[in-house]
Amino acid sequence: MKDRLTDALRASRADFTEIRIERTWSSSVSFRGKRLESATASEDQGGFVRVADRGYGWGIAAFTSLDELPAMVRRARELSRAVRLDEPIRLADVAPSQAEAILDLDGDVRGVPLAEKRRLLEGYNGAMLAVPGVVDTQAVYRDEVTEYWFGNSEGTLLHELRPEITLSGQAIARRDGTIEKGLESIGLRRGWNSAQQHAAGFREVAERAAALLDAPTVTGGTYPVVLDNELAGVFIHEAFGHLSEADFVYENAQAREMMTLGRRFGRAALNVGDNGAAAGLRGTLPFDDEGTPTQDTSLIKNGVLVGRLHSRETAAALGERPTGNARAMSFRHAPIVRMTNTYIANGQGSVADLMKDIKLGVYACGAFGGQTLLENFSFTAAYGRMIRDGQPAELVKDVVLAGNLFQTLDRIERIAGDFRWNQMGGGCGKSGQFPLPVTEGAPHVRIEAALVGGDVPA
Amino acid sequence: MIERLVAAIRSRAEGGDAIWRQSEHTTVGFESGRLKACGVTEETGINLRVVRGGKVGVAGTTAADVEDLLSRALASAELGESVDIVFPGASALPEVSTYAPGAADASLERLTAIGAELVARLARPGCQINVSIEREIGTTQVAGTGGAEASYRTTGLGVSVDLARFAGDDVLFLSDQYLGTDLPSAGDLDALVRTIGDRYDRALTVVAPPEGALPVVFTPQGLSAILLPLRQALSGKAVLQGISPLGSKLGETVFDATLSLTDDPLLPGRPASRPVDDEGTASRRLPLVERGVVRAFVYDLETAARAGTKSTGNGSRGTFGKPVVEYTNMVVGDGVSDVGSSVLGGGLVADVRDGLVIDELIGVGQGNVIGGAFSHPVALAFRIERGEITGRVKDAAVAGNVYDLLKRIGSFGTDGRWLGTRWSSSVLLEGVSVARR
Numbered sequence: 001m002k003d004r005l006t007d008a009l010r011a012s013r014a015d016f017t018e019i020r021i022e023r024t025w026s027s028s029v030s031f032r033g034k035r036l037e038s039a040t041a042s043e044d045q046g047g048f049v050r051v052a053d054r055g056y057g058w059g060i061a062a063f064t065s066l067d068e069l070p071a072m073v074r075r076a077r078e079l080s081r082a083v084r085l086d087e088p089i090r091l092a093d094v095a096p097s098q099a100e101a102i103l104d105l106d107g108d109v110r111g112v113p114l115a116e117k118r119r120l121l122e123g124y125n126g127a128m129l130a131v132p133g134v135v136d137t138q139a140v141y142r143d144e145v146t147e148y149w150f151g152n153s154e155g156t157l158l159h160e161l162r163p164e165i166t167l168s169g170q171a172i173a174r175r176d177g178t179i180e181k182g183l184e185s186i187g188l189r190r191g192w193n194s195a196q197q198h199a200a201g202f203r204e205v206a207e208r209a210a211a212l213l214d215a216p217t218v219t220g221g222t223y224p225v226v227l228d229n230e231l232a233g234v235f236i237h238e239a240f241g242h243l244s245e246a247d248f249v250y251e252n253a254q255a256r257e258m259m260t261l262g263r264r265f266g267r268a269a270l271n272v273g274d275n276g277a278a279a280g281l282r283g284t285l286p287f288d289d290e291g292t293p294t295q296d297t298s299l300i301k302n303g304v305l306v307g308r309l310h311s312r313e314t315a316a317a318l319g320e321r322p323t324g325n326a327r328a329m330s331f332r333h334a335p336i337v338r339m340t341n342t343y344i345a346n347g348q349g350s351v352a353d354l355m356k357d358i359k360l361g362v363y364a365c366g367a368f369g370g371q372t373l374l375e376n377f378s379f380t381a382a383y384g385r386m387i388r389d390g391q392p393a394e395l396v397k398d399v400v401l402a403g404n405l406f407q408t409l410d411r412i413e414r415i416a417g418d419f420r421w422n423q424m425g426g427g428c429g430k431s432g433q434f435p436l437p438v439t440e441g442a443p444h445v446r447i448e449a450a451l452v453g454g455d456v457p458a
Numbered sequence: 459m460i461e462r463l464v465a466a467i468r469s470r471a472e473g474g475d476a477i478w479r480q481s482e483h484t485t486v487g488f489e490s491g492r493l494k495a496c497g498v499t500e501e502t503g504i505n506l507r508v509v510r511g512g513k514v515g516v517a518g519t520t521a522a523d524v525e526d527l528l529s530r531a532l533a534s535a536e537l538g539e540s541v542d543i544v545f546p547g548a549s550a551l552p553e554v555s556t557y558a559p560g561a562a563d564a565s566l567e568r569l570t571a572i573g574a575e576l577v578a579r580l581a582r583p584g585c586q587i588n589v590s591i592e593r594e595i596g597t598t599q600v601a602g603t604g605g606a607e608a609s610y611r612t613t614g615l616g617v618s619v620d621l622a623r624f625a626g627d628d629v630l631f632l633s634d635q636y637l638g639t640d641l642p643s644a645g646d647l648d649a650l651v652r653t654i655g656d657r658y659d660r661a662l663t664v665v666a667p668p669e670g671a672l673p674v675v676f677t678p679q680g681l682s683a684i685l686l687p688l689r690q691a692l693s694g695k696a697v698l699q700g701i702s703p704l705g706s707k708l709g710e711t712v713f714d715a716t717l718s719l720t721d722d723p724l725l726p727g728r729p730a731s732r733p734v735d736d737e738g739t740a741s742r743r744l745p746l747v748e749r750g751v752v753r754a755f756v757y758d759l760e761t762a763a764r765a766g767t768k769s770t771g772n773g774s775r776g777t778f779g780k781p782v783v784e785y786t787n788m789v790v791g792d793g794v795s796d797v798g799s800s801v802l803g804g805g806l807v808a809d810v811r812d813g814l815v816i817d818e819l820i821g822v823g824q825g826n827v828i829g830g831a832f833s834h835p836v837a838l839a840f841r842i843e844r845g846e847i848t849g850r851v852k853d854a855a856v857a858g859n860v861y862d863l864l865k866r867i868g869s870f871g872t873d874g875r876w877l878g879t880r881w882s883s884s885v886l887l888e889g890v891s892v893a894r895r
Contacts, residue, residue, distance in 0.1 A: 026778075028779070032695075032699065033699060035539055036537065036538065036539045037780065038514075038515075038516055038534065038538070038779065038780045039515075039534055039537040039538065040515070040516050040517055040518070040530070040531075040534045040778075040779065040780070041517065041530045041533065041534070042517065042518045042519065042530075042777075042778045042779075043519045043520070043521050043523075043526070043530075044519070044520050044521075044777075044778070045520055045521050046501075046520060057493060057494050057495050057496070058494065058495035058496070058497070059495070059496055059497070060485075060495060060496070060497030060498070061497065061498050061499075061500075062497070062498070062499040062500070062501075063499070063500045063501070064500065064501045064502050064503070064520040064521075065500070065502065065522075068500070075498065079496040079497065079498065079566075080496070082496050082566050082567075082570070083493050083494065083495065083496055084493075085492070085493075085494075086492075114533060114534070114537055115536075115537055118537050135699075135700055135701065136699045136700060136701050172699075172701050174700075174701065177703065177829075178829070179701060179703075179826065179828060179829045180826065181826060220893065222895075251489060251490035251586065252490065252586045252622070252624065254584060254623070254624030254625070255586075255622070255624050257624070258624055258626075258627060258629075332499055332501070334495070334497065368824050368825055368826075369821065369823065369824030369825070370821070370824070371820050371821045371822075371824065372820075373631065373818075373820050373837040375627060375628075375629050376820055376835055376837065376852075377820065377835075378820040378821035378824070378834060378835050379821070379824075380821060380824040380825040398825065398826070398831070398833065400821070400824075400825065400833050400834075402820070402821075402834075402835040402855055402895065403835075403895070404853070406627055451855075451895040453833040453835075453855055453857065453893070
């Protein structure tokens with residue numbers, strides 16, 4: 001395969017050419033209620049070619065028939081020549097790499113019979129079904145190993161083996177018209193060995209779904225809010241991470257002004273970064289999909305904006321250095337600027353310290369989802385507890401946090417010292433590329449005041 | 459290819475079906491007002507299902523190795539559960555137009571010209587305009603051991619436009635889209651330009667949000683949050699699992715008598731239309747809610763077999779995984795008519811003393827959707843005062859339960875249009891809870 005790739009690169013007449021080839025073996029098992037939905041193994045393969053001639057734009061060809069590679073290189077060049085540009089595309093320099101990066105497969109999933117994967121998931125699904133009040137479940141096991149080749153006309157040539165494994169569960173509890181859910185989600189860039197011993201987590205979310213049947217809806221209003229590790233991680237990904245992706249600002253002077261390096265975004269305790277090189281996490285890879293080595297990039301330091309995430313193109317446009325954040329979902333897609341493992345760095349003290357002087361507040365835990373539309377965001381916590389007189393008190397549901405990004409970041413007043421990576425499944429969506437494996441991590445954080453929706457007083 | 463697949467299934471299994479799909483997808487992208495990239499994706503995929511020993515297995519591939527695919531499907535069936543799927547027999551298929559030669563034959567220059575025209579017409583000082591044109595040409599073949607067999611060609615043409623304006627920390631983001639099997643007409647492009655332009659002009663003034671239980675006009679875009687719980691509840695899968703609030707309401711009046719919802723795969727020129735579904739069941743128009751009465755749920759073959767009913771022709775499958783239940787074209791209201799005025803509010807604001815027009819909400823789909831409760835901050839909303847739209851509202855959130863709100867519909871607007879696969883006009887709902895923040 002490597003020879004076919006280098007031959008095609010050599011034959012290309014374009015000024016810049018890059019080629020990716022991927023072959024993915026995957027298997028998945030899913031249960032709905034007591035019933036197996038499916039257990040199946042799949043094979044996906046294809047290639048991606050991107051070229052640019054000087055003075056022209058990108059020409060892109062993606063294909064499932066690998067025999068077509070040489071023809072697709074020619075096709076991509078024709079497409080590039082159809083895009084006349086006054087300002088040429090510039091790519092920031094990246095030293096060419098040649099690497100064999102076989103990640104730790106941690107028990108190669110390709111050697112494990114499908115029946116054993118089914119047995120594993122049946123156990124986790126059963127742990128949810130056994131909880132009284134649970135009427136329906138969904139459980140999904142998915143694994144894959146991707147063999148990956150990347151090369152470009154500047155001399156980079158990479159060969160990687162990338163494992164991935166995800167487990168997810170949803171428990172639905174129902175009593176009459178009241179329906180509640182609990183979600184478990186685990187995602188790792190690892191293999192079979194790491195898929196074991198997760199039954200307790202599945203049971204816990206099912207028990208919570210049942211408990212929520214009796215929980216009141218939180219009373220809407222503005223409260224001091226403590227976010228748990230998981231929600232704090234999702235918050236920093238959604239509410240800030242996307243703004244730090246340089247393709248959002250690189251061609252827009254006004255957006256650039258909003259995101260000027262040196263602007264204060266929070267208080268001195270706030271430190272935020274994105275680390276694509278952290279070991280064993282879902283967003284971790286040795287190189288991004290432009291062949292740039294991944295790294296730990298500081299985004300907010302002591303409350304001040306100090307960096308952003310780049311592709312080679314956005315880095316060149318802004319005169320900054322590439323950060324290894326150009327990622328593509330698969331050979332079907334072009335690399336765009338994406339996060340990897342995004343985090344709020346550790347502070348000091350425990351979650352009890354954050355709560356002890358809150359008379360009335362909300363402890364928001366877990367995440368059903370989050371969305372940011374530029375400066376506004378909304379997050380749905382999986383559940384919450386009221387904080388009364390410095391202590392976590394009764395369970396509440398429908399905890400939706402909404403707010404303005406800039407105000408809310410500035411209201412993060414304390415950060416605990418109990419950092420944890422989320423290691424969740426799911427993934428990030430942007431420009432039609434979903435779900436891209438990413439993760440987030442954070443300690444508990446305290447927001448001075450945030451709007452909590454739920455029962456909106458009419 | 460499809461005959462070969464069915465023959466292979468017959469040789470090793472009791473029954474089964476397969477779908478083979480080939481597509482060429484062309485994208486032209488304008489970023490910040492200039493043409494930046496052209497791309498093409500060619501894809502061929504096969505999804506195959508077998509029944510052996512009464513048990514079902516599936517497998518998919520983009521590599522054209524049929525033997526390997528069949529062995530994987532049989533291995534999947536070994537672990538599979540028993541289900542009595544009846545694969546549809548040969549039948550006369552309805553005529554439906556899914557292929558527009560004009561779109562298939564359009565040159566790259568033609569697609570680029572559409573984008574260039576929109577960029578020029580949408581330009582506003584200090585605004586960033588992105589436009590993308592996507593064209594897909596495809597062939598689908600589906601067949602099964604029951605005797606059903608179909609092959610049809612498709613085209614799809616999508617144009618999406620967005621405008622972003624940053625003023626200090628205020629971000630205004632407007633977007634719209636055209637989707638059809640054919641190239642957009644001059645009128646379609648005019649509608650895109652008018653929709654964005656009208657919202658832009660009105661959004662420049664920012665006003666304070668109202669508060670309380672108020673009348674709210676949901677635009678065809680804004681309606682997504684209201685319809686999502688119904689889409690989930692009308693799925694035969696949710697009914698089978700016992701989690702649909704509508705599961706036991708067949709034949710009952712649940713909504714206002716003006717509310718009708720229809721799944722219609724036979725509408726001409728719509729990319730979700732097709733003569734058969736992805737399991738070989740012939741397409742037919744299916745009223746889901748008729749004048750407030752729940753009439754039907756959507757099913758694929760397996761869900762129908764388990765529920766003891768028949769497939770409604772709503773089986774959908776990709777290259778990987780098993781078929782799933784999916785809607786085709788969702789028509790809200792009495793039926794598809796000519797595209798209405800693209801005036802914001804659809805003519806429904808005149809009678810509103812104090813309220814909102816909701817065009818987009820944040821976080822739709824999060825939380826506990828199927829129960830019908832929602833609570834979302836607004837992404838794009840406008841205030842109505844004394845029958846006039848007075849400006850854009852920023853810091854507000856709306857909440858309610860769609861099952862309560864849809865019991866009493868104020869009225870439908872005159873701005874009926876397609877938005878992706880959904881046809882609807884604006885809808886006025888009373889007593890939506892609006893909060894400031």
